[in-house]
Amino acid sequence: MGRTVPTMTQIIQSEEDGWAPFRRALRAQDRPALDRLFAAARHYSAAASYVARPVPFDAILLSMLLEAMKAIQRLEAEVDALRSRPSV
């Protein structure tokens, strides 16, 4: 069965391929962070597919932001926990 519209997984792959020169120009130590952002996009591909935006990169960016926000929340929680610990 042929598909008229590529799947979200295929779209993310082709976006990542499209950003390959960007990645290449990054310093080696910066690349893992970029890779994690694309991993985030893959992780939320069900939601990105469901929203079906005409410009899929919008949904990809939002997925990346979502994962970054989750990291912030996690760190905030850890900071709060550390602060509330009685100082010696």
Add this chain to the structure above:
Amino acid sequence: MTRSVHAHLFDVYPVRGGMAVWLLADDGTRLRLVHPWAPRFYYAGRRDALRQASALLRALRAPVTARPATRYDLLRGDVAVTEVTVTNPLAFPRVVTRLARLDDLVFYNCDIGLPQMYLYEHRLFPLGRCAVEATPDGMIREIAPLDSPWDQEYTVPPLTVLRLRLEGDPANPNHGHRAILHVAVDGEESALTGETPADLLASLSRWLHRYDPDILLTEWGDSFLFPRLRRLAALSRLPLPLSRDPQAGTRTRRPRSYMTYGQIVYTAGGSYLHGRWHLDTTNSFTYEEAELPGLFELSRLGRLPVQHAARTSVGTVITSMQLDQAYQDGILIPWRKSRPEAFKSAGDLLLTDRGGLTYMPLVGAYGQVGELDFAAMYPAIMTRFNISQETVNCPCCREDPASRVPGIPHHLCRRRRGLIPRVLARVLARRAYYKERRAATTGDERHVYDMRQTALKWIGVVSFGYQGYKNARFGQIEAHECTTALSREMLLRAKDVAEAEGYRMLHALVDSVWLQKPGATRADYEALARMIVEATGLPIAVEGVYRWIAFVPSRTHPLVGVPNRFFGVFEDGTSKVRGIELRRGDTPPLVAAMQSRMLALLFQTATLEEARAQIPAVMDLLHDELVRLRQHEVRPEELVIRTVLSQDPREYEKGVPQAVAAHQLLQAGATLHPGEAIEYIITNAASRIPGERAVAYACLPGDWSYDEERYARMLRRATETLLTPLRRTAEAARISLRPGKAAGPEPT
């Protein structure tokens, strides 16, 4: 003077002036009768096209009559047509082919197999009971069915089966495997040896005469045994009475490769017999899945001759059921479906062309997980929401808000019941009945019910995909889109209900969800399932509660999961394994066997903690295999890799192992087709000379060797697959994208 016979219908095929009808009479005799019968087809068109057509018909000098008639077209209502009756069925294809060359004509009922058309028309079906009035010279005056294919309980009359196969390993003989021909009937068996081909043919003929079998059940009969036997018979000028009908030989169909669900599939050509069935167990999807009881079930429901049903796709069976329903409803069956998709805006296309929802699981291992599955989700949706070609975007319900499909700009009819839901509802009810009977019976009886329900399961699975397929007669892409849109809606409703009840959704895949909540028991999951049934109106059941389950990360993107790759053990000790090496067809037995021993160790445990404690024991198993590999204690059959050829072997990029092996097979005289599997061993993957990289298993030389490094890597990877998710600590697993800290030693 006529005589009456009560019998089971065995087979039908066209002969001059009618159909040959084979019966299994109640007194045990096998009868060949002929039923005079004239198939009909229809065409419609503008006046000048009709004039051309009738001129052509006259010029054909074939035995045809034509007359005007009014018939019903599913989408256009009553239409004026010309009805053409062909008095000799053997001339039918020729008449249709000639007329089809004319432009501007619409044809109906012209490309249905003649046996099917005959069976639809007379309400008959293979293995159905019938009452026959026949003349002394074997002409049928009248034939009437005594039961319906939809009767849930039926018995199959005793059939004599003669088995024919090559001795030993059932490897594909077309790739060089040769052995002695082995024949068996009813527990009696023998190896057919003969000094000469003539001896061999004579002893096979003796078996056929002595037992007069109804079925020849072979392994590799279609692609190997029958073509060879026929050639032997021709060379030695000896008769080979494979068919029971003395006036007919064997009919062959060419092999073909076709594309389905993104895969290339190869079907060997068929050798069809007359008055006797030839069934090749290696060339029948239905037989492999559901054996004879399942094959008979589909044959009956589809009104398809058994030999045809055995070699066709389940899609053809569904089509035949729909055609039969259309025939009974007096609906014309269009030829060359001329109904393209209606135009959509680009935005609508994005909304509609999406398939089922596929989440990425949260990678890692989890305890006390419940899996809930919607039962036969797509067919259930099609039945419940009345999805059929003529119900999608019907003019009568356009203004009815309740008819809208959520999320896409289509609506479904709420006034008329569609053709496909009517067929499917019967199949669903029938399968439910067989599953009930399976639960209530034991032994052989249980097996029959199980095989029948398995065959019906495939009808459900395929019926949905078929709506979006260009060859479906009564399918249409919009119907397909409504089904997937509703599946997404219902899965999200299930998620909403579960999350509102405090469950975490670890994973969701089209019609299944994996949920976790601390302390949740089976009873809790059952209660949740009932709430989801309430919210969706679709049947959903607890597939099971896992003691623990592990979702495996992607190999190319290690931070993310893969939708269908996991392994876990249920509370009752049974397990479920998907997508890992063990389940893949191209994994060598050495690797699959090791992984399965590792899983056996892991699955013995009652909790996730106990499973993690098994990691060192799993590593020991890997070590043992690596030692065996290094010390050359492995047998060649353990190393065989089986790959399906995705293209013509000559077009492969030179040097990949399957191309090397395929090349060797071609050189040895084998014929290979895309979609066919080949078997090989990797000898030296890094060699500069492509020919040294792999060797075809069928051409294995005495001094063979293997690529230790390559096989060792496969063993380590298979171990990694199991241990990586288990090593994720609870903390890391909570955060989807953080690589876990190692909780055990890395594989060496």
